[in-house]
Amino acid sequence: QVQLVESGGGLVQAGGSLRLSCAASGRTFGRTFNSYAMGWFRQAPGKEREFVAAITSSDGRTYYADSVKGRFIISRDNAKNTVALQMTSLKPEDTAGYYCAGRRSSGRYYREGEYAYWGQGTQVTVSS
Numbered sequence: 001q002v003q004l005v006e007s008g009g010g011l012v013q014a015g016g017s018l019r020l021s022c023a024a025s026g027r028t029f030g031r032t033f034n035s036y037a038m039g040w041f042r043q044a045p046g047k048e049r050e051f052v053a054a055i056t057s058s059d060g061r062t063y064y065a066d067s068v069k070g071r072f073i074i075s076r077d078n079a080k081n082t083v084a085l086q087m088t089s090l091k092p093e094d095t096a097g098y099y100c101a102g103r104r105s106s107g108r109y110y111r112e113g114e115y116a117y118w119g120q121g122t123q124v125t126v127s128s
Helices: 027-031
Strands: 003-007 010-013 018-025 037-043 050-055 062-064 072-077 082-087 096-103 122-127
Touching (some): 003 096, 018 027, 037 072, 050 072, 050 082, 062 072
Antiparallel strands (some): 003 018, 018 082, 037 096, 050 062, 072 082
16 A cells, blocks of 8 residues: 655744655555655645645656745655655745645646545644
């Protein structure tokens, strides 16, 4: 089975930074992590889940939602089977549960329906 476990969430003041991490494990996922595109999504209370960032499997190309572009950076370490989201200049509107997701397919990285594997999420709260 596939398991994605997020960590690094917490409470931070506006303007601060947090680094989220997602560890991938499982018989299949663990051995072939570098063949999976990975993404981060978030969901605020009362809102739909939305795309935050994604990184491809092959060339490490990155994609970002306009709302986080220039503030967040997604990266991956295939040797450690992890993907990270470095968040800076945080705003109260970044408050949400953040979810790590993985997929074998390529393209349309902003579409959550394209991701087959999901973590349980980690909460990020930004105070004003």
